[in-house]
């Protein structure tokens with residue numbers, strides 16, 4: 001049986017790249033997302049992998065870019081469907097949102113084939129995702145600084161929660177955020193179709209972060225082995241899970257200095273950051289409301305009053 005996605009089509013034991021058409025650009029040229037299919041020589045499950053749903057999140061593309069040349073279709077059981085760049089228009093201009101309709105792609109799922117630009121791209125990629133037994137939607141903490149973690153977005157009461165958590169544990173970055181996500185996320189829409197889905201958040205960077213990409217490639221190999229696409233055993237290490245997520249804004253305008261490092265445990269009352277003026281005079285000192293793990297922080301030091309500064313993962317346990 002051929003495996004086909006857009007213009008990519010491969011018989012068993014082969015790999016092919018192509019384009020998945022999602023309409024036309026403003027100049028009338030065809031917009032085709034870069035896609036690939038890997039059709040394993042043996043039968044098995046189907047895995048769907050996508051990256052750059054948010055147009056400035058490039059680490060996931062780095063993972064696909066490094067992973068694919070290491071895969072031999074002759075040694076794979078099952079098939080892998082790749083969409084290398086989902087947010088085509090955002091990627092072209094290195095912006096987070098799709099500039100055609102100013103929409104965050106990961107709020108547009110399951111999409112609408114007759115809708116806005118983002119809804120059409122979401123619908124086309126969701127059609128591909130629905131063919132899979134497992135979905136991996138590669139993201140990162142935008143261009144901020146963030147630990148490498150995996151998000152389970154279906155929520156703890158979803159019928160697929162256990163399967164999604166298992167997939168997150170297999171991917172194995174060491175940290176999991178297990179919290180129901182906003183409507184329109186692929187990691188919400190695909191579990192509703194009965195497909196275990198994770199949203200690996202591979203650090204945060206401007207451009208490519210080689211360490212986060214390495215962690216992502218390792219995670220993909222663990223998924224491929226655990227679900228029998230590839231031979232080999234997988235050690236499932238204990239993951240640190242946060243079920244809550246406190247976000248901190250700045251009480252004053254100025255320059256932020258952090259008092260804790262990414263991944264560090266914080267207790268209630270610990271100083272997270274200070275805000276000073278241009279000449280070093282202290283304007284504000286912000287402490288943790290709850291205990292947890294210092295998860296994410298803005299990259300640029302300058303902040304306005306109320307502007308986002310950092311996040312702490314809370315309600316932490318291990319599984």
Ligand SMILES: [Zn+2]
Pocket residue numbers: 053054057106139140142
């Ligand atoms: Zn994202």
